[in-house]
Amino acid sequence: MAAKHHRRATFTMIRCSVICEGQTEETFIRDVLAPILAYQEIFLTARLISTSKNHKGGALSYERVRRFVLNLLKEDAAFITTFFDLYALDKTFPDFAESQKQADVYTRVSCIEQAFKQDVVNEYPAFAARFLPYIQPYEFEGLLFTDIGKLTSIEEPWAKVTESLQAIRDGVETPEHINDGYETKPSARLANGLHNPHYRKTLHGTLAIEAIGIDKLLEECRHFSGWYNQLLALKY
Incomplete structure (x- = not known):
């Protein structure tokens, strides 16, 4: 990296x-x-x-x-x-x-x-x-929206939500513009979308950044x- x-x-x-x-x-x-x-x-x-x-x-x-x-x-x-x-x-x-x-x-x-x-x-x-x-x-998690494909490649079951997460990314100017709503902040969007396993901040956050580069x-x-x-x- x-x-x-x-x-x-x-x-x-x-x-x-x-x-x-x-x-x-x-x-x-x-x-x-x-x-x-x-x-x-x-x-x-x-x-x-x-x-x-x-x-x-x-x-x-x-x-x-x-x-x-x-x-x-x-x-x-x-x-x-x-x-x-x-x-x-x-x-x-x-x-x-x-x-x-x-x-x-x-x-x-x-x-x-x-x-x-x-x-x-x-x-x-x-x-x-x-x-x-x-x-x-x-939020830190906004950075993870920089490359959705790399993010969802970390755990195999996450691939099925690549399209929905990409739509979130495409709807804003930059990953840093994903907002501060309680349900729409970056971490909430990841927690709601990534399952089996669930998104874990301290583990998957760093893995995603390493994958993205x-x-x-x-x-x-x-x-x-x-x-x-x-x-x-x-x-x-």
Whole structure:
């Protein structure tokens, strides 16, 4: 699944922590994205935020996220980015209400990302260059709609729903435009359509991305591609 990028001419090891929303995103970063970017001398570490004594990830309040980001920036000289879904994002994120006025999902997530970064930078201006917040429209599972044939080839019984899932993909501009309705969000569409075995996020999500390939994701998913290229361009 190697991306079509040459190894960059540098001997400086770039480290970047990716604060993930949950285990699905953590697995994607660890098993898919980190190996690809390691070839570019960029080393990603997926991190989950503790939400209780024995639990990490999910149901992340902005206060908890902000505290974790600031502490990590102070403790570690690495770059910091995030991988959160727009769907069910905590409404106390900076400019969340303002973002809801935007019809275009790319404008919406950019509004939140910029306000998130500004809030952190206002606290510690020196961290500006090292913090790159990223929010996925609308869910990680939207990326799996990049190539329906590859997705449904993972499990043999899934082949029979290729046409219906392809119709969903064909009905939107990009995979990242599959929306935030409770029944129409990407994960719900996959859960409703993929059976015997049922779609399992932490298992099938990564398998699907590996089958689809990073280059196809970069071609189809503009916001993801922009973030990926930001990571490629990191330098001290």
